[in-house]
Amino acid sequence: MEVFIAPGYEQISRIAARIVADVLNAKPNAVLGLATGSTPLGLYKELIRMHRDEGLDFAQVTTFNLDEYVGLAPTNTQSYHYFMRENFFEHINIATDHIYIPSGTTSNYHAFCPWYERRIEECGGIDIQILGIGSDGHIAFNEPGSSLRSRTRLKTLAKQTIEDNSRFFEQPEDVPVYAITMGVGTILESRSILLLANGENKASAVAQMVEGPVTSMIPASALQLHPAADVILDDAAASQLKMRDYYEWVQQNKPSAPRS
Ligand code: PGA
Numbered sequence: 001m002e003v004f005i006a007p008g009y010e011q012i013s014r015i016a017a018r019i020v021a022d023v024l025n026a027k028p029n030a031v032l033g034l035a036t037g038s039t040p041l042g043l044y045k046e047l048i049r050m051h052r053d054e055g056l057d058f059a060q061v062t063t064f065n066l067d068e069y070v071g072l073a074p075t076n077t078q079s080y081h082y083f084m085r086e087n088f089f090e091h092i093n094i095a096t097d098h099i100y101i102p103s104g105t106t107s108n109y110h111a112f113c114p115w116y117e118r119r120i121e122e123c124g125g126i127d128i129q130i131l132g133i134g135s136d137g138h139i140a141f142n143e144p145g146s147s148l149r150s151r152t153r154l155k156t157l158a159k160q161t162i163e164d165n166s167r168f169f170e171q172p173e174d175v176p177v178y179a180i181t182m183g184v185g186t187i188l189e190s191r192s193i194l195l196l197a198n199g200e201n202k203a204s205a206v207a208q209m210v211e212g213p214v215t216s217m218i219p220a221s222a223l224q225l226h227p228a229a230d231v232i233l234d235d236a237a238a239s240q241l242k243m244r245d246y247y248e249w250v251q252q253n254k255p256s257a258p259r260s
Contacts, residue, residue, distance in 0.1 A: 001210060001223055001224055001226070001229045001230075001231055002229070002230050002231065002250075003210060003231045003233065003238075003241070003247040003251075004230065004231070004232045004233070004247070004251055004257065004258060005233050005234075005235065005238045005244065005247060005248060005251065006232065006233070006234060006235075007234065007235055008198075008234050008235065009042055009198045009234055010042060011234070012042070012196055012198060012232045012233065012234050013041075013042025013043045013045065013046050013196075014042075014046055015232055015258045016040075016043045016046075016130070016194055016196055016232055017043050017046035017047050017050060018258060019128070019194055019230065019258055020032070020043070020047060020128060020130070020194070021047070021050055021056055023127055023128045023192075024056060024057070024058070024061065027127060028057060028059075028060045028061070029060035029061065029062070030061055030062075030127040030128070031061075031062045031063070031064065031120075031123050031124055031125065031126050031127050032061060032062070032063045032064075032126070032127065032128060032129075032130070033063075033064050033065075033066065033126040033128065033129030033130060033182075033187070033190055034063050034064070034065045034066070034084065034088070034130055035065070035066050035130045035131055035132050035140070036065070036066070036067070036080045036083045036084065037132045038132075039132035039133075039196050039197065039198065040130055040132060040196060041087060043130065043196065044087050044088040047088070047092070048088065048091040048092060051091070051092045051093065052091075057093065058092045058093050058094040059093050059094075059095065060098075061094055061098060062098040062099075062100070062123050063094065063098065063099050063100065064100045064101075064116075064119070064120055064123075064126060064182075065080060065084060065100065065101040065102065066102075066129075066131075066139075066140035066141075066181060066182050066187075067080065067102055067140045067141045067179050067180060067181035067182065068080045068081065068101055068102040068103065068104040068179065068180055069104050069176040069178070069179050070104050070109075070154065070176055070178035070179055070180060071104060071105070071176050071178070072104045072105070072176060073104065073105050074101075074104075074105075078168060078169060078174075079104055080101060080104075081101050081104070084099075084101060100116070100119055100120075102116055102152070102180040102181070102182075103180070104176075104180065109153075109154050109180060112180070113151070113152040113153050113154070113180065114151075114152075116152045116182075117151055117152050117186060120186070125189060125190070125191065126189070126190040126191065127190070127191050127192065128190065128191065128192045128193070128194060129187055129190035129192070129193045129194070130194050130195075130196070131187070131193060131194065131195040131196070131220075132195070132196060132197065133195060133197050133202055133205050133206065133209060133220045134160070134161055134164065134205065135160065135164055135201050135202060135204075135205055136158055136160045136161065136205065137205040137208055137209060137217070137218035137219060137220050137221070138158070138161065138219050138220070139184065139187060139195070139219050139220045139222075139223075140181045140182050140187065141155050141157060141161070141179040141181035142155070142181060142183060142184050142187075142219040143155065143156075143157065143158040143161060143219070144158065144216070144217045144218065144219065145216055145217065146183070146184055146216055146219050147183070147184065147185070147216060148184045148185065148188075148214070148216055148219070148222045148225075149183070149184065149185040150183030150184050150185050150186075151182075151183040151185055151186050152180065152181065152182050152183055152186055153180070153181065153183060154178055154179075154180055155178065155179050155180070155181050156177060156178055157175070157176070157177055157178065157179055162175045162177070184216075184219050184222050187222075188222060188223075188225060188226055190226075191228065192228040192229070192230070193223060193226055193228065193229040193230070194229075194230050194232065195209075195220065195223060195229065195230070195231045195232070196232050196233075197231070197232075197233050197234070197237040198233070198234040198236065198237050199234070199236050199237055200236045200237075200239065202236075202237045203236060203237055203238070203239045203240040204240055205218065205220065206231075206233060206237050206238065206240065206241070207240035207241050207242070208220075208221060209221050209223065209224075209231070210224075210231060210241060211241060211242055211243060230258075232258075
């Protein structure tokens, strides 16, 4: 796991966008794993800007999203289908039949989940997976206690996640209790991983992910097992790291370190 620290949200978004653009420039038909939430919004904005101003091309790209709430139709403004359309897909030249997001409305989850896994494989596997982290250490909707070998499945959300995400809904009772999510095992099969975190409320989860033991109680700590995981943090999210000086030293002296 490599840790990069930048002063603020704009910088981490720019660094992440540059890394994703490098993947696309090297492999125009790359498969991207995408995330929702507040964290990747700046990254999507920057990729949209690169598409508009620099011709970054998504024509051959395929995407797989991490998760979706159960019970929300794609037209629901709180659904992740809607989020992705509004905040990213509508603004780039991606083919709609190259977009995969778990279905929140399928009547047959038992068939859907293995199908989703198979589609990822058939498309050649994920080249780079974007991740945020929950304040409880989750990745996608893999809540504390999720098996580190879990696959795409139906998952009950933790109370903390429902509380954290209630800011997007009119009332807390409106937050769905179930989601369909890629598993930790699914995520670990991506060729590379890019986890972004910003803000003080992520600092404890980030420190446990990077410097704590690998444990299903902090599902993000499984990234320690991945050979190519980059963690990009703003100042506040990095504030509880014990080895911060070391990461900054490496970042300053490593020729291949990404720069904002
Ligand atoms: P956030 O969510 O980006 O909205 O903070 C991250 C997550 O829960 O994975």
